[in-house]
Amino acid sequence: MKKKAVDFCTAVFYKGEIRMGYPVMLNIANQPIVVIGGGKVAERKIHGLLEAKAKITVVAPSATEGIQQLAAAGKLIWRQKTFSPDDIKEAWIVIAATNNRDVNEAVAKAAHPYQLLNIADDPERSNFHVPAVIRRGRLTIAVSTGGASPTVAQQIRRQLAEWYDDDYGRYIDFLYECRQFILQNVNDEKKRKKLLKSIADESFRQRGNWEEEFRRLLQVY
Numbered sequence: 001m002k003k004k005a006v007d008f009c010t011a012v013f014y015k016g017e018i019r020m021g022y023p024v025m026l027n028i029a030n031q032p033i034v035v036i037g038g039g040k041v042a043e044r045k046i047h048g049l050l051e052a053k054a055k056i057t058v059v060a061p062s063a064t065e066g067i068q069q070l071a072a073a074g075k076l077i078w079r080q081k082t083f084s085p086d087d088i089k090e091a092w093i094v095i096a097a098t099n100n101r102d103v104n105e106a107v108a109k110a111a112h113p114y115q116l117l118n119i120a121d122d123p124e125r126s127n128f129h130v131p132a133v134i135r136r137g138r139l140t141i142a143v144s145t146g147g148a149s150p151t152v153a154q155q156i157r158r159q160l161a162e163w164y165d166d167d168y169g170r171y172i173d174f175l176y177e178c179r180q181f182i183l184q185n186v187n188d189e190k191k192r193k194k195l196l197k198s199i200a201d202e203s204f205r206q207r208g209n210w211e212e213e214f215r216r217l218l219q220v221y
């Protein structure tokens, strides 16, 4: 490689310490969330927000067919207008996903430090990133590359989705029911631990006759 190119790479790649994100699962049900922009990227983020039952307002002069349908079905509010700082006053989470850097920048400037902020084209100014997500019943798997490659995050999500299939989700939901039953009905601590461990065993899952086996375990332990 030519010296100039190497100098360029050194300047671009050397950023010092890697900043680690702190993963959390937010309860955003019924919380006001404002998405600025109504394009493909906005629509993708909206689908994730709706799964978590957020109260969404979209601010954009034009919107995808998908977003328009969601608005018509009453799943979100679409304000057909360009962004102004007032739009985000009440928001707990703000997502800027317009195709105009200046507008996204203006959203970042208008946001309060205590609002959760995601700028689709500026991870450095965002205070959270959106991971690639798999949902299987109560199981959630989130993959983040910290902005290194959203495409790789998507690929890893697809690989994991094959292993953790719908059947796995049913198993997780079954475990939830069993755990509640055990916590309420089995007083002996040793027995409780043994039961919880047995039903979480991979071989238990693979045998497939979960309910029958759980009933049997309740009797033998």
Ligand SMILES: C[C@@]1(CC(=O)O)C2=NC(=C\c3[nH]c(c(CCC(=O)O)c3CC(=O)O)Cc3[nH]c(c(CC(=O)O)c3CCC(=O)O)/C=C3\N/C(=C\2)[C@@H](CCC(=O)O)[C@]3(C)CC(=O)O)/[C@H]1CCC(=O)O
Pocket (backbone or CB within 6 Å): 044, 045, 048, 118, 119, 120, 121, 122, 123, 128, 129, 130, 131, 132, 133, 143, 144, 145, 146, 147, 148, 149, 150, 151, 153, 154, 157
């Ligand atoms: C995971 C996922 C979740 C979601 O968005 O729901 C997600 N991006 C996805 C897809 C995707 N994004 C992009 C492409 C085109 C190919 C490419 O560029 O690689 C594709 C592929 C596609 O669309 O197929 C372009 C892109 N993305 C960002 C920038 C700006 C920049 O990095 O500066 C640019 C350049 C824009 C430009 O051209 O200017 C930034 C972010 N994207 C993130 C998340 C956050 C970091 C996550 C992480 O690294 O783990 C972060 C930092 C902020 C955020 O958005 O939260 C979702 C996959 C969902 C799934 O399928 O499961």
Ligand SMILES: NC(=O)c1ccc[n+]([C@@H]2O[C@H](COP(=O)([O-])OP(=O)(O)OC[C@H]3O[C@@H](n4cnc5c(N)ncnc54)[C@H](O)[C@@H]3O)[C@@H](O)[C@H]2O)c1
Pocket (backbone or CB within 6 Å): 036, 037, 038, 039, 040, 041, 042, 059, 060, 061, 062, 063, 064, 081, 082, 083, 097, 098, 099, 100, 101, 103, 119, 120, 121, 150
């Ligand atoms: N984070 C990610 O995952 C990711 C992935 C790909 C692209 N991007 C970035 O996301 C942005 C959006 O991409 P897209 O493909 O959804 O764009 P798009 O062209 O499909 O949609 C742009 C939307 O922005 C709206 N808009 C434009 N000016 C506005 C204003 N002043 N106020 C409110 N809304 C306004 C438009 O009406 C439209 O709905 C781009 O900046 C792109 O670089 C991010």
